[in-house]
Every structure is written in C-alpha cells, then in structure tokens.
Amino acid sequence: MKNMQASTFPLADSMRRLGTESAFVVLARAKALEAQGRSIIHLEIGEPDFDTPEHIKQAAIESLRANRTHYTPAAGIAELRSAIAKYVQQTRGVSVLPDQVVVAPGAKPIIAAVLMALLNPDDEVIIPDPAYPAYRSIVTYVGARPVSLPLLESRDFRFEIDALEAAITPKTKILVLNSPHNPTGGILTAEDISAIAAIVRKHDLLVISDEIYSRHAYDRAFASYYGLAAMPERTVLIDGCSKAWAMTGWRLGFGVMPLSIAEAATALILNTVSCTATFVQDAAIAALTGPDEPVQEMHDEFLRRRRLLVDGLNAIPGVTCRMPGGAFYVFPNVSAIEPDDLKLADYLLNEAGVATLGGSTFGPHGKGFLRLSYANSEENLHEALRRMRAALATYKRS
Numbered sequence: 001m002k003n004m005q006a007s008t009f010p011l012a013d014s015m016r017r018l019g020t021e022s023a024f025v026v027l028a029r030a031k032a033l034e035a036q037g038r039s040i041i042h043l044e045i046g047e048p049d050f051d052t053p054e055h056i057k058q059a060a061i062e063s064l065r066a067n068r069t070h071y072t073p074a075a076g077i078a079e080l081r082s083a084i085a086k087y088v089q090q091t092r093g094v095s096v097l098p099d100q101v102v103v104a105p106g107a108k109p110i111i112a113a114v115l116m117a118l119l120n121p122d123d124e125v126i127i128p129d130p131a132y133p134a135y136r137s138i139v140t141y142v143g144a145r146p147v148s149l150p151l152l153e154s155r156d157f158r159f160e161i162d163a164l165e166a167a168i169t170p171k172t173k174i175l176v177l178n179s180p181h182n183p184t185g186g187i188l189t190a191e192d193i194s195a196i197a198a199i200v201r202k203h204d205l206l207v208i209s210d211e212i213y214s215r216h217a218y219d220r221a222f223a224s225y226y227g228l229a230a231m232p233e234r235t236v237l238i239d240g241c242s243k244a245w246a247m248t249g250w251r252l253g254f255g256v257m258p259l260s261i262a263e264a265a266t267a268l269i270l271n272t273v274s275c276t277a278t279f280v281q282d283a284a285i286a287a288l289t290g291p292d293e294p295v296q297e298m299h300d301e302f303l304r305r306r307r308l309l310v311d312g313l314n315a316i317p318g319v320t321c322r323m324p325g326g327a328f329y330v331f332p333n334v335s336a337i338e339p340d341d342l343k344l345a346d347y348l349l350n351e352a353g354v355a356t357l358g359g360s361t362f363g364p365h366g367k368g369f370l371r372l373s374y375a376n377s378e379e380n381l382h383e384a385l386r387r388m389r390a391a392l393a394t395y396k397r398s
C-alpha cells in the first residue's frame with residue numbers, strides 16, 4: 001500500500017505566495033521551550049490577557065441552553081447585523097444599513113474575503129510597512145501586488161502624506177489603513193485622515209480601514225478614518241470583538257462595506273465557513289450592547305502597562321522606544337545593539353526566556369525593531385524588563 005504520510009503530492013503554486021504570521025510561529029517555539037521546563041514570558045502574541053467579561057459569557061451560556069446551535073445566514077443573524085450598524089453609528093457617526101454588515105469568525109477572514117472579492121492579478125494595494133502580515137499575504141496569494149508605504153519612527157510611525165501620493169499608480173486599487181496600528185502602536189490623526197481622504201477621492205481608491213484596536217487609543221480620542229472620511233461608498237470598515245472585549249478565541253469579526261462588496265464577501269464566506277457560530281453571535285450582541293465598564297477597566301490597565309514598559313525599555317542602554325498612541329504594542333528600536341532584529345528576538349527567547357517578535361517579520365521597514373505586546377501582567381512585564389536588561393548587557397554582535 002502506498003505510504004500516504006511520505007507522499008509529496010504537489011501543492012498549488014499559489015501556496016508559495018501565502019505568507020505566515022510570526023506571532024503564531026514564535027508562540028509555538030516558546031511553547032516548545034516551556035514544554036522542556038523553561039520559564040518564558042510571552043510578549044509575542046497580540047491578545048488581551050483578561051478574561052472575557054462575565055455578561056458576555058453568560059449570554060453565550062444562555063444561547064447554548066436555548067439550543068441556538070444551528071446554522072445561521074452566511075453574513076450573520078439579523079439581530080447582530082442591526083446591533084453592529086447601531087454600534088457603527090454610535091462610534092463613527094456614520095449611518096449604515098444592516099445589509100452592509102458582514103459577520104465572520106474573526107476580522108481576519110473578513111480582510112481576506114474583501115481582498116479576494118476585489119483584486120485581480122496585477123492590481124496594486126498600498127500597505128503600510130511594517131503591517132499586520134495578513135494583508136500582504138492575501139494580496140500576493142491572489143496574484144496582486146503589495147506596495148509598501150513606509151511608517152517612520154520619526155513621525156511616531158505615521159507615513160508621509162507625500163509618500164502616499166507618490167506610491168499611487170494607475171494600477172492602484174486599494175489603500176489599507178490600520179489605526180491604532182499593529183505592530184507599532186501608531187495612530188492616525190484627524191489631520192492625517194483629511195489629507196488621506198482627499199487623495200483617496202482624487203485617485204478613485206477604496207480604503208480598507210482596519211479599526212480593530214479602536215477601543216485602545218490612549219492620549220487622545222480615537223480618530224476613525226471610517227467616521228471622519230465619511231465616504232462609506234469607498235471604504236470598508238474592519239472591526240470585531242477580539243481585542244476590545246478580550247474575545248480572541250471566540251472568533252467574531254465584522255466588516256461594514258458597500259452593498260456590492262458585502263454580497264461578494266458573503267459569497268466567499270458561504271463557500272468556505274458557511275457562517276459564524278450562533279451562540280458566539282449572540283454573545284457578540286451582549287458585547288456590543290452591554291455595559292462598557294469592563295472595556296474601560298482593560299483600557300486603564302493597558303495605559304499603566306504602556307508607561308511601565310516604555311519607561312523600562314528606554315532605561316536599557318542601546319534601546320529607544322517611542323510612546324505609542326494606541327493598541328497594546330510597543331515597537332522599540334534595538335538597531336544600536338543588533339540591526340538584525342530576528343537574531344536579537346531569537347537571542348532574547350533562548351537566553352532570557354522573553355518571547356518578542358522581530359520587527360522585520362511585519363515588513364522591511366520594521367528592521368531593527370522588536371514588537372512587544374503589553375497584554376501581560378505588570379509583574380511579568382517587570383520580570384521581562386529585568387531579564388532583557390541583563391541579557392542585552394552581555395550581548396555580543398557576531
């Protein structure tokens with residue numbers, strides 16, 4: 001009998017164009033070290049360490065008890081799509097129809113469905129660099145071309161508006177924005193948004209505005225591109241429950257988009273996952289319509305940790321770290337110690353037991369930086385800083 005495990009059946013060529021996400025790769029390596037008995041502090045994965053608020057869990061339990069365990073319409077149940085439309089009105093000041101809302105198991109599949117629904121081979125998509133890896137991965141997977149828009153440390157990881165205009169060609173179809181930003185914690189200002197919106201209108205582009213960290217803006221009120229640009233006919237809003245309500249494992253994301261794109265994205269969801277778990281959709285209604293205190297408490301805790309981590313990193317010789325305006329990441333510059341950020345991240349994992357991500361895994365302009373998530377306790381953050389300081393003091397560049 002043929003040994004199926006040893007067989008190397010040829011994969012589709014397109015698989016060579018699909019990327020990965022370093023957070024999941026490093027998490028697996030860190031877990032393997034833990035299994036060998038090593039103590040590891042996890043600053044690599046981007047998920048709140050808090051428990052999902054009680055009223056949301058309760059809603060899911062009640063939903064299960066009521067046997068809400070069957071298929072739903074592919075784009076989501078009507079009650080949730082209405083609740084999302086109301087939430088978007090409240091938080092962005094834009095009035096949208098429930099039919100413009102698409103629900104999926106996470107924001108990630110919405111991003112993929114929208115890109116797949118819109119892109120032809122050779123279309124160009126402008127993507128901030130560094131960026132959340134899924135954008136570039138799906139763009140190259142479908143045969144389109146990602147175009148880098150450098151984020152500058154000197155501008156608190158915002159891009160130059162002139163650089164955006166210079167990156168546009170007749171093939172440019174989509175601009176991806178992500179504010180607050182993964183991996184740098186940078187945010188777009190209201191002034192940035194009006195300048196970007198003017199360029200988008202002039203060049204007839206569509207914007208995918210990934211606002212999944214909208215509840216994690218710290219020093220000033222969150223400036224939403226979706227809300228401020230107020231061009232719902234040429235904007236796709238990406239959001240979800242993962243980061244705001246500590247619900248990463250529940251898998252609930254949503255997008256709000258022009259009707260024709262919503263229909264196409266729904267067709268892709270229908271053909272892949274069919275729909276999102278019914279009781280998870282019920283829990284999402286509780287998240288969106290329930291008390292806001294749990295979100296506020298997490299926000300205040302993140303604020304304290306951000307200060308602790310930034311101050312601690314800046315006290316390490318050779319490390320400089322900007323104060324990020326949002327999300328729950330810091331993006332320190334470590335190039336004075338080691339320009340090869342991947343090598344340094346490896347060293348910190350193996351020698352200090354601190355799991356971080358090399359900035360260049362998010363794009364070439366992340367080179368020389370590390371991404372650290374502060375979704376971890378103050379105690380662990382203190383310990384991570386202590387370990388990093390000691391390990392970096394004896395680091396030898398080869």
Ligand SMILES: Cc1ncc(COP(=O)(O)O)c(C=O)c1O
Nearest residue numbers: 046106107108132182240242253
């Ligand atoms: C910028 C950004 N967008 C989207 C996502 C996807 O979130 P989820 O699929 O958990 O909703 C993430 C997760 O890390 C992210 O950082």
